[in-house]
Amino acid sequence: MELLQLIRECKQNRITAQKWLYDRFAVQFFLLCRRYLKTDAEAEEMLQNGFLKVFQHLPQFTYSTDAGFVAWMKKIMVNECLQELRKRNSFFLVPETAAADIGSQNDGLDRLSAQEIFKLLTVMPVGYRTVFNLFAIEGYSHVEIAAMLNISVNTSKSQLSKARKTLQELIEKNDYDAARKAK
């Protein structure tokens, strides 16, 4: 079924169409929520809340393209996750003086699969990976991230630097483990 038709029927609160839409995007958005939250249960809860908001606000949504609709749903999911993180005060904020540009070291990233990259992201501390997710994967700027997380721009930058450094270490460790297994 086309996405536009699915949206029309979801606007009429047809449960079959809502189930179709859920099945189509459930795994994708679960993985999105899991990148921000620590456990699978938390991610499931945020996924549920996010879909509920999608169905509730769908009548106000104006369809333009499929990508636009997916981006709209993704934004709702991200906001749900951030709201939950703010509620728990889960951000690990480093002092602004410690913020330094680590550089763009991504050696070894090409050798990793998508699943391995995903696992590395979920291993990082919440503060690091939140900023990293928003900046590197969702594409927000530091100004936007600062506004969303209610932090300063420098804090956002420092969190990103720390995240990159941590990821670099994890990649190196992953390479070391892989080499050791190969031996």
Place this chain on the structure above:
Amino acid sequence: MTTMQQEKQNNQWAEPVGSLQELPDGFQFNSQKVWNELEQQLPVPSKKSWTVYYAAASVLVIALSALFFLQPSQPERSIIVAAQPAAQPLKSAIKIEQQEAVAQKTIPVKKSDNIAAVKHKAVSVSKDEAAIVTIPAETKELAAEIDMQLPANPLVLEKKALPKKNPTPVIAKTGPKLKIIYLNELGVMPPPEPLNKQELKQMVQQQQSEQQETAPAKENLKQVLYFKTIPRTTTSTSINNQ
């Protein structure tokens, strides 16, 4: 770091993560459980609006039907049953066609000595209007002036023009059953007054208009819908034709 480098570096992360459509090992996602909980919170499609529309439509149909079927029907014509008290044996019989023609004052009525057995289709004249008319000489002169033929029989029942203020018919409106008035119920009629020219004209015009009104009443749509036949009444009227 330039913006281009930054975007390139971000894409190295975003592309593989964004394209991930399957759960990596070590992650568990119970999709059905989440849906079941979500389904309970979803708003139920409201059928209330349809119910309201159906209720409003049915009320409207009922109201229109009631208005249509309960509106007062057109007044049906009652029966002319009036005659002179039969003191003498009746000598003439006038068929209904002839009697109607007499009412129109176009065909002179033949004299006859038989008793009338009249079958009449719903023609009405009120009790006050029903009278035995003896046409005086003045009236005949007036009729001659307006170029009209008077019936040869002076005792033919005629509808006399009355003032339109308070018509009090004996049977103004009849239901499905028509009440029959017999001759002996009418009592003694007052002696007729001589007609002047204006009254005679009114009498003729009123009779003509009555005949025009009677025809569409027979084709009343309501009677068709009710599957009712047009009431026909057979009366036996004794007329002393002298």
